[in-house]
Amino acid sequence: xxxxxxxxxxxxxxxxxxxxxxxxxxxxxxxxxxxxxxxxxxxxxxxxxxxxxxxxxxxxxxxxxxxxxxxxxxxxxxxxxxxxxxxxxxxxxxxxxxxxxxxxxxxxxxxxxxxxxxxxxxxxxxxxxxxxxxxxxxxxxxxxxxxxxxxxxxxxxxxxxxxxxxxxxxxxxxxxxxxxxxxxx
Amino acid sequence: xxxxxxxxxxxxxxxxxxxxxxxxxxxxxxxxxxxxxxxxxxxxxxxxxxxxxxxxxxxxxxxxxxxxxxxxxxxxxxxxxxxxxxxxxxxxxxxxxxxxxxxxxxxxxxxxxxxxxxxxxxxxxxxxxxxxxxxxxxxxxxxxxx
Numbered sequence: 001x002x003x004x005x006x007x008x009x010x011x012x013x014x015x016x017x018x019x020x021x022x023x024x025x026x027x028x029x030x031x032x033x034x035x036x037x038x039x040x041x042x043x044x045x046x047x048x049x050x051x052x053x054x055x056x057x058x059x060x061x062x063x064x065x066x067x068x069x070x071x072x073x074x075x076x077x078x079x080x081x082x083x084x085x086x087x088x089x090x091x092x093x094x095x096x097x098x099x100x101x102x103x104x105x106x107x108x109x110x111x112x113x114x115x116x117x118x119x120x121x122x123x124x125x126x127x128x129x130x131x132x133x134x135x136x137x138x139x140x141x142x143x144x145x146x147x148x149x150x151x152x153x154x155x156x157x158x159x160x161x162x163x164x165x166x167x168x169x170x171x172x173x174x175x176x177x178x179x180x181x182x183x184x185x
Numbered sequence: 186x187x188x189x190x191x192x193x194x195x196x197x198x199x200x201x202x203x204x205x206x207x208x209x210x211x212x213x214x215x216x217x218x219x220x221x222x223x224x225x226x227x228x229x230x231x232x233x234x235x236x237x238x239x240x241x242x243x244x245x246x247x248x249x250x251x252x253x254x255x256x257x258x259x260x261x262x263x264x265x266x267x268x269x270x271x272x273x274x275x276x277x278x279x280x281x282x283x284x285x286x287x288x289x290x291x292x293x294x295x296x297x298x299x300x301x302x303x304x305x306x307x308x309x310x311x312x313x314x315x316x317x318x319x320x321x322x323x324x325x326x327x328x329x330x331x
Contacts, residue, residue, distance in 0.1 A: 037249070076331075081257050
């Protein structure tokens with residue numbers, strides 16, 4: 001048994017250090033995406049107001065180039081669209097610029113990627129697919145090994161036969177009770 | 186040698202944005218002709234229940250879950266909503282302004298002004314104002330990213 005415990009301790013220590021980075025990625029992103037109905041965990045929205053000399057609500061072919069000239073954007077324009085008689089929308093990489101052709105009012109709404117969180121969520125939600133699927137599977141296997149080896153690390157009253165066992169049972173009962181209650185609800 | 190490698194790297198970097206990246210969402214698009222959005226919206230009831238390929242510039246996207254797109258028609262101011270199964274296909278916010286082709290079944294939904302679905306028993310009641318909202322329930326889409 002001591003030999004087995006030694007192997008468990010070695011595995012738990014080595015894989016535990018290895019798993020720190022990925023655990024933080026998944027845990028931080030987990031909290032962030034759990035509250036997706038409250039906020040956008042990957043992007044921060046911004047609104048900028050400005051004004052240009054009005055072009056008037058003439059034909060789109062005539063006013064769109066004028067609007068672009070007066071906006072003097074430094075970034076590439078993806079597309080323009082006449083959403084309404086007095087509204088021209090200009091689409092750029094990080095958002096949309098609404099130009100009121102009659103008043104010259106310009107409202108730019110955009111989204112910028114949240115530093116770190118965007119990448120954390122990208123990994124957590126596996127948006128990159130192929131290579132990350134393998135990494136995520138391997139990480140899940142590492143977590144299983146960490147969980148199982150963790151059971152046998154400590155012996156005695158604080159171990160499996162004592163407090164450790166009670167805590168482990170609580171941790172198992174919690175999701176089981178939740179699953180049963182939700183399924184009934 | 187160093188200059189050659191630097192030149193090669195610069196060339197590679199310069200070449201990257203020029204290549205449009207085709208991204209397939211869900212089951213992609215079916216082969217066949219594209220029906221223009223204006224033609225569909227001119228006589229929407231004729232198309233209800235039919236599988237269509239439509240194409241247009243994305244002028245709106247679901248901000249929270251990327252579960253729908255709004256595609257611009259070739260007629261100014263006209264749009265068609267392309268809805269996808271929540272969580273199965275997720276359109277990114279950056280897709281606004283890109284050209285998208287989508288395949289799906291054209292549907293007519295009866296909704297209240299509050300966007301809630303009108304059920305049959307309430308539809309006849311005078312106090313409930315129902316309207317028909319058309320959408321393409323898409324199974325897939327393709328975007329050629331600029």
